[in-house]
Amino acid sequence: MNSVPAVEEQQANRTYLVGAFTRETRESAEASLQEMEQLCLSAGLTVAGRELVRLRTPNPALYLGKGQTERVIETVRELEAPVIVFDQPLSPVQMRNWARRAQCEIYDRHGVILEIFSRRARTREAKLQVELARAEYALSHLAGMWQHLSRQGGGSRLARGEGEKQIEIDRRRLRERVTRARAALEKITLQRALRRDNREGTRKVALVGYTNAGKSSLLNALANARLRSADQLFATLDPVTRRLSSGPDTTLLLTDTVGFVRNLPPELINAFHSTLEEALEADLILLVLDGSDPEAPVHLETTRHILNQLGAGEIPVALVLNKLDRTADPGRAEFGLRSLMKDTDRVFRVSALTGEGIPQLRHELLEGAGNGAGAETGAGAEKKAPAPVDHSPPQ
Numbered sequence: 001m002n003s004v005p006a007v008e009e010q011q012a013n014r015t016y017l018v019g020a021f022t023r024e025t026r027e028s029a030e031a032s033l034q035e036m037e038q039l040c041l042s043a044g045l046t047v048a049g050r051e052l053v054r055l056r057t058p059n060p061a062l063y064l065g066k067g068q069t070e071r072v073i074e075t076v077r078e079l080e081a082p083v084i085v086f087d088q089p090l091s092p093v094q095m096r097n098w099a100r101r102a103q104c105e106i107y108d109r110h111g112v113i114l115e116i117f118s119r120r121a122r123t124r125e126a127k128l129q130v131e132l133a134r135a136e137y138a139l140s141h142l143a144g145m146w147q148h149l150s151r152q153g154g155g156s157r158l159a160r161g162e163g164e165k166q167i168e169i170d171r172r173r174l175r176e177r178v179t180r181a182r183a184a185l186e187k188i189t190l191q192r193a194l195r196r197d198n199r200e201g202t203r204k205v206a207l208v209g210y211t212n213a214g215k216s217s218l219l220n221a222l223a224n225a226r227l228r229s230a231d232q233l234f235a236t237l238d239p240v241t242r243r244l245s246s247g248p249d250t251t252l253l254l255t256d257t258v259g260f261v262r263n264l265p266p267e268l269i270n271a272f273h274s275t276l277e278e279a280l281e282a283d284l285i286l287l288v289l290d291g292s293d294p295e296a297p298v299h300l301e302t303t304r305h306i307l308n309q310l311g312a313g314e315i316p317v318a319l320v321l322n323k324l325d326r327t328a329d330p331g332r333a334e335f336g337l338r339s340l341m342k343d344t345d346r347v348f349r350v351s352a353l354t355g356e357g358i359p360q361l362r363h364e365l366l367e368g369a370g371n372g373a374g375a376e377t378g379a380g381a382e383k384k385a386p387a388p389v390d391h392s393p394p395q
Contacts, residue, residue: 012083015040016076017050019087020064022057031295032262036087036109039261042233043115048079062101063094073102085112089263092141110137110265116234117268125188126237132181133271139174140267142167185271192277203252205365206279208307209288210299211259214322216240217352218288219256222362234259237272246366254365255282262302269309280312284368291321291333291349300340317345320361324351 017037021029029052037047053068062069063086076084083105084098090108098106107115114134121127207215211233219225223242237258245251257279258272269276279285287303289296300319307313319341327333330349341347348364350357 010046011080013045014048014079014081015045015083015085016072016079016081017047017085017087018064018072019050019052020055020058021052022055026052026054028298031298033087035262035295036085036112038233039109039112039116040085043112043119045083045085045112048081049075051075058088060091061093062097063088063090069098069101076102076104083107085109089265095141109263110267113261113265113268117237120234120237123238125185128181128184128188129237129268129271132178132185133265133267135174135177135181136267136270137265139171139178142171142174181271189277203284203368204282205252205254205284205286206282207254207256207286207288208279209259209286209303209320210290211261213259213288213290213299214352215256215259215288218286218320218322218350219254221350221352221355221358222365223254233261244362244365250366252365252368255279260299260303260306262298264306269306273310276310279307279315280310282312282315284365285312285315285317286320287317288320288322289337290323291330292323292326296321296333297336297340300337304340317342318364319345319347321347321349322352324349324356325354 017033017040019029019033019036033050033052037050040047051072053064055064055068059065064072072084081104084102085107087109089110090098090106095106095108098104114130114137117126117130118134121130207219209215219240219242223244225240225242239255239257241253241255243251244254257276285307287300289299293299304313307315319337321327321330321333324330334347334349346364348357348361350361352358
């Protein structure tokens, strides 16, 4: 039998999920909403219901139209769900208006992803990066929304602000948190740069891709590593590097990086920039996709977009269609990606679970390492400077 506190916590986390779309297809919006439901579950929320609405244009005050808003609030009350989550990013004004009308806690996609990162962070660096991202997000959403943004302990409550004086106090506290987190991260970034300098001359390959595409499992299969891998979103936040070699003169470094997701909060991209620089320093990017997922084309497009944001768009890429064991027709999965692929992209079909295709991929990677900086793999290509990231705190 569940304890009373457990039942109360479950009730407090009952959530109604709202998605909306304008120009995109309903199928694409449904896929995004399904992904949002998985994000909610990863954040510890219980989805009691959901709906998807079409908009002509978003309402500046509520995002949804007046009639749609009233219907959502009525449904939420019937379901006794104290939390409403929107699949789209909301403005501070929209969040405030929804909180007042619905008398519920309001989250958007960015807030939920930040909560997941907070739960997954294990190392000091990851915790600092999440702290920076959450403080910057809180600063941008502070006015009129809540006064104490720190979420120590259980529950899912965010306390609301109670006046301009308190808001100014909270703004100062948040800016202090941002400053402290940045200072600590700068020291870690310098240490990471020194480690990279020590690896100079060794070919580097970065595993990049959508969350839950199987990057950690692939690294385990390629390098006989023993990384934690799990069938969940954002299971890995910290970059992990393993050495792969077939002799003293044939060595490369494989690095697993944090996974991406559509509409990744810009605060997280900024905060994790030092971690994602591992991709910028790579001679080759293995862009890992779940070949069994019908949304793989969207995942490829999202990943390429974020790589371009980071300044890594010109680094040579090899596509790795993972989870071959779950795919009835691997050729069809590849065909669906053709329109998004570059002429220089190579494609490998593998299953990190069964090992199918792994020997060939490992051989190709080591061949590139043994041949040195080759034009085909791009190791000898001139690297672009990292894209500048605006680290100034939101006003």
